[in-house]
Amino acid sequence: MRNIDKVYVATGFGWLIFAAGFGTWLGASGHFNFSESHAHIGLLGFVASMLFGLVHRGWPELRERTLAIVQFAVYEIGAIVLLAGKIMVDATGVPNALLMIGSPIVIIGVILFLWLFLAAPARKNTPEMVPAE
Numbered sequence: 001m002r003n004i005d006k007v008y009v010a011t012g013f014g015w016l017i018f019a020a021g022f023g024t025w026l027g028a029s030g031h032f033n034f035s036e037s038h039a040h041i042g043l044l045g046f047v048a049s050m051l052f053g054l055v056h057r058g059w060p061e062l063r064e065r066t067l068a069i070v071q072f073a074v075y076e077i078g079a080i081v082l083l084a085g086k087i088m089v090d091a092t093g094v095p096n097a098l099l100m101i102g103s104p105i106v107i108i109g110v111i112l113f114l115w116l117f118l119a120a121p122a123r124k125n126t127p128e129m130v131p132a133e
């Protein structure tokens with residue numbers, strides 16, 4: 001997927017809007033029990049998605065592989081499930097299935113990105129020599 005870098009960065013901005021809105025709500029309403037959820041939305045959602053997008057931008061060869069789309073789907077679905085579970089933990093004080101399912105999916109998503117990154121063929125850094133006419 002050629003434009004997965006943009007998709008990732010746009011997704012990161014989506015998470016930032018959510019994290020900022022959530023932070024504004026919890027601060028204004030005094031629901032500080034949700035501070036950790038807010039922090040996780042910002043870091044796992046916004047920061048990590050932005051970094052994945054910028055790595056795709058810096059290493060364009062990663063975008064050629066179908067694994068790039070699979071990795072995006074696994075990571076973002078995992079983040080949604082994990083963060084929903086984390087919000088529930090902050091609300092109730094007890095662990096739940098969403099958190100336990102989301103956490104390994106997020107970890108798998110990160111491992112897939114590392115695999116994508118390490119398995120990509122090295123880029124040629126020297127410019128091609130074109131013979132003169």
Ligand code: HEM
Binds near residue numbers: 019024028042
């Ligand atoms: C409009 C944007 C934001 C607002 C209004 C906001 C608001 C808040 C508030 C009210 C708290 C709780 C402070 C307390 O417990 O005394 C907090 C904590 C925190 N926020 Fe934000 N925040 C914003 C954006 C972000 C972003 C983008 C990130 C991360 C990328 C972030 C990371 C954190 C962290 C790490 C904490 C500490 C959590 C803890 O103590 O458990 N915030 N924020």
